[in-house]
Amino acid sequence: MPKKAGMEAWKKKRRQEHLEKKECQYYIFCEGQQTEPLYFDGFKQYIEDNPIYRDMVLIEIEPCQAETMRVIGMAEKYVKKNNIKKGQVWCVYDKDSFPAKDFNGVVQRAERLNQENPDLQYYAAWSNECIEFWFLLHFAYYTSNNHRSEYISFLNDKFQSVGIEKYQKNMRNIFDILMEKGDPKLAIRFAKRIIKDGQGRTPADIAPGTKVYELVEELVKYLPEEIRIKFQEKTE
Numbered sequence: 001m002p003k004k005a006g007m008e009a010w011k012k013k014r015r016q017e018h019l020e021k022k023e024c025q026y027y028i029f030c031e032g033q034q035t036e037p038l039y040f041d042g043f044k045q046y047i048e049d050n051p052i053y054r055d056m057v058l059i060e061i062e063p064c065q066a067e068t069m070r071v072i073g074m075a076e077k078y079v080k081k082n083n084i085k086k087g088q089v090w091c092v093y094d095k096d097s098f099p100a101k102d103f104n105g106v107v108q109r110a111e112r113l114n115q116e117n118p119d120l121q122y123y124a125a126w127s128n129e130c131i132e133f134w135f136l137l138h139f140a141y142y143t144s145n146n147h148r149s150e151y152i153s154f155l156n157d158k159f160q161s162v163g164i165e166k167y168q169k170n171m172r173n174i175f176d177i178l179m180e181k182g183d184p185k186l187a188i189r190f191a192k193r194i195i196k197d198g199q200g201r202t203p204a205d206i207a208p209g210t211k212v213y214e215l216v217e218e219l220v221k222y223l224p225e226e227i228r229i230k231f232q233e234k235t236e
Helices: 003-021 034-048 068-081 101-114 131-136 148-161 175-181 184-197 210-222
Strands: 022-029 057-063 087-094 122-129
Touching: 022 034, 022 068, 022 210, 034 057, 034 131, 034 175, 034 184, 034 210, 057 068, 068 087, 068 101, 068 122, 087 101, 087 210, 101 122, 122 131, 122 210, 131 210, 175 184, 184 210
Parallel strands: 022 057, 022 087, 087 122
Antiparallel strands: none
16 A cells, blocks of 8 residues: 555544544534634634533534535535544525425435434524524514525624624624624524424425524533523523
8 A cells, every 4th residue: 555545544544533532523514615614613613622522522514515405415425435423413504595395305304314323413404594594683583584685784784783894704703793792692592483483384484594593502512601601591
């Protein structure tokens, strides 16, 4: 075996051993190339800085530049290629103008995959119509079914009211902005209320709506306490 090929095989094996040591594994596949990955990278950075959980939690974020069913398809290929046997696989994607059957199809495909291995579960963190709907819930309860441009316009107004010029896609500090200038607790509460009101309907029929909060609640558990309290309601 050539030295270079041998070294690559050794590195792959060491990486696999490293991954397997992580008790909690999250693989996040994002439709977008930057906006969603940058948002979830905020969680990743804070968790990796948390000495309590950084050796326990693995978070890998994969930008897909693909939509709906292609996102979960890329997730499946990644899992197979890397021989992943346990963990949570999250597909983060928007409705936009894609067909309802494809948008709903991710949830259906995840349900079928979850029957194969109870230790490796797939989840659909969809937004109808877009991730910006999740962002704006940090500032207000909003139930109007509008186009992405209307959600962005609403965000611009809210950003300006808290001293930020305007919302832009691919903002590298979007996690910190939403956490510090918005209210993550409210965002989670509002998103849950909307999903509850839409109970019995398909994701494509819940407009607006988002399941991103489910992934957020998963990751929040590992944040440093001073950050975590910004996301979690007080318990008696």
